[in-house]
Amino acid sequence: MRPPSPAVAVYRSIEAISPAAWDRCFPGDPEGWAFYRAVEDAGPPGFDWRYIALLEDGQPVAVAPVFLTRYRLDTTVQGPLKRITEAIGRALPRLMTLNLAALGSPVAEQCHLGFAPQVPDARKPTLLEQLLDAFEALAEAERCGLMAIKDASELDMPLWRQVAGRRGYQPMPGLPTxxxxxxxxxxxxxxxxxxxxxxxxxxxxxxxxxxxxxxxxxxxxxxxxxxxxxxxxxxxxxxxxxxxxxxxxxxxxxxxxxxxxxxxxxxxxxxxxxxxxxxxxxxxxxxxxxxxxxxxxxxxxxxxxxxxxxxxxxxxxxxxxxxxxxxxxxxxxxxxxxxSPNWLMFRHRRPALNAVLRLVARVVRLDRFDPEVARQMEEHA
Missing domain, CATH: 3.40.630.30 (Gcn5-related N-acetyltransferase (GNAT))
Known part of the structure; x- marks a missing residue:
């Protein structure tokens, strides 16, 4: 008999989760509960925060932070091309800026995907599927067409590729650590x-x-x-x-x-x-x-x-x-x-826009502008 699915909770503040319960999912991580609480205290403007938790017996078995923002498609563009995209942005702001929901944090080193210590590796793909279901429902409720995973770590990337990859999320190089x-x-x-x-x-x-x-x-x-x-x-x-x-x-x-x-x-x-x-x-x-x-x-x-x-x-x-x-x-x-590589993964809920963004991604990839990132991508190809 299959165990019942965990309850899903989406919180507006990390205060809804106890520090011990959150940090138990990220043992030894410098950016724990207190870090995210500080971001709520005085974090960057223009972002809204959410936290998704899968609960069993009232305790988290899987957690991840989420942020919502207006995202400029040329954020990673550098050099002469930036002047061109900025001109396009001034003329057609709705074309260059999209509502974004992203797993991760704009100020964390990596996307924090955490599981309670008792969760076996074999169960993690199922829990991540349920977490992504909740994330995509949140994105739809907040009218965010663009969905992303920001800075998935090299260690977590096999799990992200397995679960998010089959949902159509496209990987591209992020800022390495x-x-x-x-x-x-x-x-x-x-x-x-x-x-x-x-x-x-x-x-x-x-x-x-x-x-x-x-x-x-x-x-x-x-x-x-x-x-x-x-x-x-x-x-x-x-x-x-x-x-x-x-x-x-x-x-x-x-x-x-x-x-x-x-x-x-x-x-x-x-x-x-x-x-x-x-x-x-x-x-x-x-x-x-x-x-x-x-x-x-x-x-x-x-x-x-x-x-x-x-x-x-x-x-x-x-x-x-x-x-x-x-x-x-x-x-x-x-x-x-x-x-150490980090990865961005993205998908737009509208298929036509998603196809366009996959083409745009080839132009705005970080490895086009930083030779060390490009060299790293060659090594991991």
Whole structure:
């Protein structure tokens, strides 16, 4: 006799699920219940949040976050083509922007698809089918024609392909995750793993640290405006941007995730010139956000100094994995990172539009604009 199907619940706040029940589905994940609660507190504008849970005896056996937004089809486009798509968007905004429902989060590193520890692998496809049924019903109720899975991890992708693939969801490369395994021997041990030229270059850059004061903190109430200004400056210098974070977001994450969340501040005399917000577990340091004052980037080699600061931090505390953010892939590969693929999957409920979007996807794929992402796709082909 087959067991009864789990009850389906769709919540507007993660408060409806206990922290213990949610985190049990994601053991050891730095972006747990408290992270999603912080996003609700001060997350990016223009998004609505939902959480789908499959319940047995009132307890979740499968969960996933969902966001709803208006999505521009040229979000991943970079370079000269971006100017063309922006012109099209101004002339025909309804053509370029669609209502989107997506599994995942605009601010999480990966799509969080979680199962309770007692769920056997053999049952996961059935539960994911039921979860996708609930997701697609939600998308229809919210009048979202475009449905997506944002940043499905390399580990979860076989399950997504098996279940979402047969529903017609089309995969395309997402932003990969940079992962660095910390060797023994501290910072010198790490430098020894790099090429001679890179090692020499980093040691030269490291001398610029003498002109900076580095401060590790768990709160930024006195410098919220300065941190926000550095974030805005970094966004202005980035071609690729999906979400835009409000000034209070960083303080909210630090409050909700303390002491796991911390921020490193870089001062040149009395001026804050860079920050780096991170989330820590005993085995992993996640580099979430970096903000820099661009006129001083070259003078102090801010990106490389923050990288070495984080590697040293991991080495001192015995943290085995440094996970860096979704950008600057060329330098990260040079610094010893492995790029772990993430995938987007999408489907439009209208077949004609779905066929058009599959053609558009060939133009806006990330591997068309980033050589490291393209190289990674070739390796995994």
């Amino acid at each position: 940079g992962v660095l395994k910390i060797p023994s021997g501290g910072l010198e041990g790490y430098l020894a793993t790099l090429s001679r030229a890179t090692r020499k270059d980093l040691k030269r850059k490291l001398r610029a640290r003498d002109g900076l004061r580095v401060e590790h903190r768990h709160a930024i109430d006195d410098v919220v405006a300065e941190v926000g200004a550095l974030y805005e400056e970094t966004v202005a210098n980035s071609e690729l941007q999906f979400e835009h974070l409000p000034p209070d977001y960083f303080a909210a994450v630090l409050r909700r995730l303390a002491p796991a969340a911390s921020i490193v501040l870089y001062w040149a005399e009395d001026r804050l010139v860079a920050f780096n917000l991170m989330i820590e577990t005993p085995t992993r340091l996640v580099d979430k956000y970096i903000g820099m004052h661009y006129p001083t980037v070259r003078r102090y080699n801010l990106y490389y100094l923050s990288w070495l600061e984080n590697v040293a931090y991991c080495a001192e505390r015995g943290i085995g994995t440094y996970q860096s953010g979704q950008a600057f892939y060329g330098p990260k590969v040079r610094l010893g990172c492995r790029l």
